[in-house]
Amino acid sequence: MKIKTREDLAALRDKYRGDVVMRFVSDNPLTRTEVNVGVGECGLKNGARDTLKVFFDEVNNAKLTEKVSVIAVGCMSNTEHECETLEPMVEIKIPGKPVVRYKNVDAAAAKEIVKEHLVGGNVVAKLEV
Numbered sequence: 001m002k003i004k005t006r007e008d009l010a011a012l013r014d015k016y017r018g019d020v021v022m023r024f025v026s027d028n029p030l031t032r033t034e035v036n037v038g039v040g041e042c043g044l045k046n047g048a049r050d051t052l053k054v055f056f057d058e059v060n061n062a063k064l065t066e067k068v069s070v071i072a073v074g075c076m077s078n079t080e081h082e083c084e085t086l087e088p089m090v091e092i093k094i095p096g097k098p099v100v101r102y103k104n105v106d107a108a109a110a111k112e113i114v115k116e117h118l119v120g121g122n123v124v125a126k127l128e129v
Contacts (some may be wrong), residue, residue, distance in 0.1 A: 001077070011014065032069055033064075033093065033118065034054055035069065035091075036076075036090065036093070037070065037072055037090050038073055038075055038088055038089045038090070038091075041075065041076065041090040043076070046087040046088050048109050051088045051090065051107065051110050055070045055090075056070050057115065062119055069120060073091075077103070088104070088105050090105045092113070092117060092118070100117070102124065104127065106120060113127070
């Protein structure tokens with residue numbers, strides 16, 4: 001599905017809303033990891049839709065849905081240059097640890113981030129902003 005209008009974007013949001021809500025439920029939100037995927041205009045233009053889907057799938061496959069929330073957020077770029085060169089961007093927030101921001105997160109990078117960072121506990125330095 002190509003996003004050409006606001007209605008297309010709303011349809012995409014509605015399609016994934018159940019997954020986002022499901023992954024946000026937690027007994028203790030202070031111990032829950034957040035994966036924020038930038039799906040603003042820049043991110044979507046650069047493939048963030050696929051990145052978001054891969055995070056949903058990989059978090060589910062790794063059986064992390066009780067510990068990890070995958071959340072679609074707006075634009076994560078601070079400048080037009082970042083929009084053109086760093087998107088799609090992803091932010092990992094693990095309670096008690098520094099926030100990590102990743103750049104150019106395509107489907108393969110999303111799989112690597114889940115495996116190395118979320119499961120293994122190691123920051124993927126080559127993708128870090």
